[in-house]
Amino acid sequence: MKLTFRENSLWFALIALTLMFVKTFISLIIPDFSNSDILFFYNIFFVITLPMLAYIIIFSLRNPKEANQKSDERNVIIENKSYKYSYIVLIVSHFHINLNIFLHKPTSTIAPILFLYFTFSIIIMISMKLFYYHKGV
Amino acid sequence: MNLSFKEKSIWISLITTIIVFGYYFARVFGILNQSTGGTTELIVLYIGVVIFMVILVIVSHILLAIIYTKEANDLADERDKLIELKATKSSYLILVVGVFGTVGNLLTDKSPIMTANIILLFFVLAEIVGDSIKLYYYRKGV
Numbered sequence: 001m002k003l004t005f006r007e008n009s010l011w012f013a014l015i016a017l018t019l020m021f022v023k024t025f026i027s028l029i030i031p032d033f034s035n036s037d038i039l040f041f042y043n044i045f046f047v048i049t050l051p052m053l054a055y056i057i058i059f060s061l062r063n064p065k066e067a068n069q070k071s072d073e074r075n076v077i078i079e080n081k082s083y084k085y086s087y088i089v090l091i092v093s094h095f096h097i098n099l100n101i102f103l104h105k106p107t108s109t110i111a112p113i114l115f116l117y118f119t120f121s122i123i124i125m126i127s128m129k130l131f132y133y134h135k136g137v
Numbered sequence: 138m139n140l141s142f143k144e145k146s147i148w149i150s151l152i153t154t155i156i157v158f159g160y161y162f163a164r165v166f167g168i169l170n171q172s173t174g175g176t177t178e179l180i181v182l183y184i185g186v187v188i189f190m191v192i193l194v195i196v197s198h199i200l201l202a203i204i205y206t207k208e209a210n211d212l213a214d215e216r217d218k219l220i221e222l223k224a225t226k227s228s229y230l231i232l233v234v235g236v237f238g239t240v241g242n243l244l245t246d247k248s249p250i251m252t253a254n255i256i257l258l259f260f261v262l263a264e265i266v267g268d269s270i271k272l273y274y275y276r277k278g279v
Contacts, residue, residue, distance in 0.1 A: 077219075080219075084225045
């Protein structure tokens with residue numbers, strides 16, 4: 001399966017963000033984890049992020065025409081459709097956080113939950129983009 | 138000015154949102170400015186306004202559908218979908234700003250009630266901006 005430059009970049013971003021999401025999710029469930037194994041996950045994150053940046057830079061230098069290609073009509077529609085799913089996730093997150101507040105959960109948990117939902121909304125957005133790039137729109 | 142059914146529906150949502158939540162936030166800031174707590178009052182007001190808003194939007198749209206039965210049954214076309222997507226993108230960006238605003242608030246002020254209201258404020262702003270953009274595109278064209 002030959003992937004385009006956009007798809008390759010999206011795959012890198014998806015893997016990096018999923019790792020961040022898993023790390024935050026585990027540290028929220030197991031509080032001790034956030035202190036002990038945090039470095040392990042950050043290392044994995046950088047292992048993914050650095051090759052992603054390297055790939056983008058190398059690709060841009062080798063194929064400047066494809067890398068600098070402007071979004072066409074299809075890309076714009078895919079992007080807008082993906083935003084829709086991301087938006088729904090953020091709305092759900094807002095209601096969940098307000099519910100947490102009304103149930104008198106500690107305020108210290110709100111920021112990680114919000115971060116978790118925000119990361120999840122971007123994961124959904126990227127996944128939907130990849131889905132539409134593959135399936136067609 | 139001849140408005141389509143969709144435009145009328147958006148205008149109703151926009152006006153009810155501005156009036157109901159305008160009243161809500163005016164009351165909230167009044168209560169928060171008082172030196173005494175008022176937490177229970179705020180929670181009751183919050184839940185009351187959300188339920189009232191949902192009922193108001195449902196009832197107004199039912200009435201609109203009864204008055205304009207033919208137009209109400211029209212399915213969304215390509216243009217409607219494109220306008221919806223463009224508006225959603227702007228609403229999403231407002232909510233993202235809201236996420237950072239909430240985290241910023243948590244760093245400075247740990248009040249849970251304030252946090253809940255900041256979240257609601259950005260949600261309402263996202264809806265208002267989304268509806269306004271839809272109306273703009275329906276008038277101007279997309």
